Amino acid sequence: xxxxxxxxxxxxxxxxxxxxxAACAHLSxxxxxxxxxxxxxxxxxxxxxxxxxxxxxxxxxxxxxxFDGVSGGRLWRNGREVTR
Numbered sequence: 001x002x003x004x005x006x007x008x009x010x011x012x013x014x015x016x017x018x019x020x021x022a023a024c025a026h027l028s029x030x031x032x033x034x035x036x037x038x039x040x041x042x043x044x045x046x047x048x049x050x051x052x053x054x055x056x057x058x059x060x061x062x063x064x065x066x067f068d069g070v071s072g073g074r075l076w077r078n079g080r081e082v083t084r
Contacts (some may be wrong), residue, residue: 018059023050024070033069037084040075044084047073 019025023046024032031043047053047070057072066079075082 018052018055021052022056023047031070035068035075035077035082037075037082040070043070044073044075 024043027043027046031039034040047056050056050073053073057074060067060071062071062074062076062081063079067076068078069076075084
């Protein structure tokens with residue numbers, strides 16, 4: 001299901017333009033879509049000050065899309081939260 005929210009789709013202008021307001025918008029896509037906790041740390045720190053944190057998790061809906069990466073201040077792997 002990761003294909004529904006591919007890295008290209010998140011950075012392409014269109015319905016996902018809300019991401020431009022995200023605190024992680026300037027960070028590496030690799031860090032946003034990683035499954036590795038250490039690589040996700042910069043994004044997770046940015047989430048702490050993000051104005052759209054709740055919207056991010058609602059739009060991405062990680063537990064239903066089997067998302068891999070950071071959303072809503074949490075790291076997800078196959079739609080399950082990764083404990084740090």
